[in-house]
Amino acid sequence: MTDKSLQNFNISGFQKELIEWYQANKRNLPWRADQDPYKVWVSEVMLQQTKVDTVIPYFQRFISKYPTPYDLAYADEQDVLKTWEGLGYYSRARNLQNAVREIVSSYDGKVPDNPKQLGSLKGVGPYTKGAILSIAFNQPEPAVDGNVMRVLARVLKIDDDIAKSGTKKKFEQLAAAIVSHDDPSSFNQGVMELGALVCTPKEPMCMFCPVQDYCRAYQSGVEQELPVKSKTKKQKTVQYAALLIQNDNGDIVIEKRPENGLLANMWQFPMVPVDEIGKAHIEQWFRMEYGIDIILQVKKGNVSHVFSHLRWQLEVYEAYTTSLETADNRHRFVSSSELDHYPFPVPHQKMMKYLD
DNA sequence: AAGTCGGGGGC
DNA sequence: GCCCCAGACTT
Incomplete structure (x- = not known):
């Protein structure tokens, strides 16, 4: 050495x-x-x-x-x-x-x-x-x-x-x-x-x-000065509209996240990137991406969550759909009791308190 | 070498 | 708010 x-x-x-x-x-x-x-x-x-x-x-x-x-x-x-x-x-x-x-x-x-x-x-x-x-x-x-x-x-x-x-x-x-x-x-x-x-x-x-x-x-006498550690830079903020979508059965739409990247293979409620598309286009964006017609109802509240390198600001909306099933297996309608079997990240657990 | 990847707790 | 925590992986 x-x-x-x-x-x-x-x-x-x-x-x-x-x-x-x-x-x-x-x-x-x-x-x-x-x-x-x-x-x-x-x-x-x-x-x-x-x-x-x-x-x-x-x-x-x-x-x-x-x-x-x-x-x-x-x-x-x-x-x-x-x-x-x-x-x-x-x-x-x-x-x-x-x-x-x-x-x-x-x-x-x-x-x-x-x-x-x-x-x-x-x-x-x-x-x-x-x-x-x-x-x-x-x-x-x-x-x-x-x-x-x-x-x-x-x-x-x-x-x-x-x-x-x-x-x-x-x-x-x-x-x-x-x-x-x-x-x-x-x-x-x-x-x-x-x-x-x-x-x-x-x-x-x-x-x-x-x-x-x-x-x-x-x-x-320098124990307080050591170790030297440079500052980390602060997180970027991303805004989403996060949707609690219910149909006439009382079932809720959830989706599995991609197998790579942030929160890989965890489940969540659908999130719409309002930064990119604007709040006025949430419903049509959702129809394009998910093939499901929804009607936004009331805003239930906000959820903010800090990750190591980014910050989510979620506006939580209740929405209604006449659909009873989803197009593929990555999206599902589940009952509120079935939610317990899926792994959810903490920000989406925070959202669950807005469910009836 | 710098970014990405969670969440909680201490102050 | 900021910092830290028995780090690993990707780019």
Whole structure:
């Protein structure tokens, strides 16, 4: 390694203090009950960009429903998405099922314990690969997430911009150099636990830090200035008219979103892009696109929803149609009780409160 | 290297 | 409002 960040750094002392602290202070989390590689895997995927408290109930339900790779491999994708509903980043669920089907067909249902096979599975990137190898198989592999970059940026006083895509490689090399070979699982989880409980983004609790003596940022009094992270730019707003269309049976029109892109394969109420076509043309646009005649009735309210990179502003309308069926299977008339079986993104769950 | 891809919670 | 979160994938 060409980087000099580890010169004069007491690696073994740092490892020892961190692992001892982790053993004494680790939270009792459901995915820590055993080292089942499948469960470790599921937890790591759910935890991507998602807080521990949010994941816990989802993990419990998911493992109850799909206790083994076989259960998940043989499940219907729509049921998997329904179980994932509300957790976000739904491609995680679809990639996970794709990968589990791969290990059932190619690896006898066993999670591979080598980096090459593991890393080639859908949705298993550098972090998840290292996490599974270290936590489930006790291999001294680096597992660099946001916590690890923050902790190492402070401990080693590194001012690279962690928002840039190239920076992670540098931290992966450093993490590979300092990971404990005696207890890689406790070491990697210890860094992340420290980042979550002590070495937090704002107001880190350095007085309670087990590796304070090893922290160059603390010694220089710059722990609040690190890590360096450039700003993200703000979302664009898109306006839609979102339609609760009912026929004489009391059934409601829903549609399946495309298999790629935002909220892929999730279901929703029809949305009309009023930015593009103008509010006056909603009914005729709908007839063109859906082949269904509708009559707009009353506006029921507004729903706004913020995604990572865009913002939806939905005007919710009630509408009426004389149609009783749709042209293709991507659109359906369903009763209000049947709605529960389909996976809906949160903004469309918000719309359901406007149904009678 | 920059965009895309959810949703919730803290302040 | 803004920021963050046990990131991966596409372009």
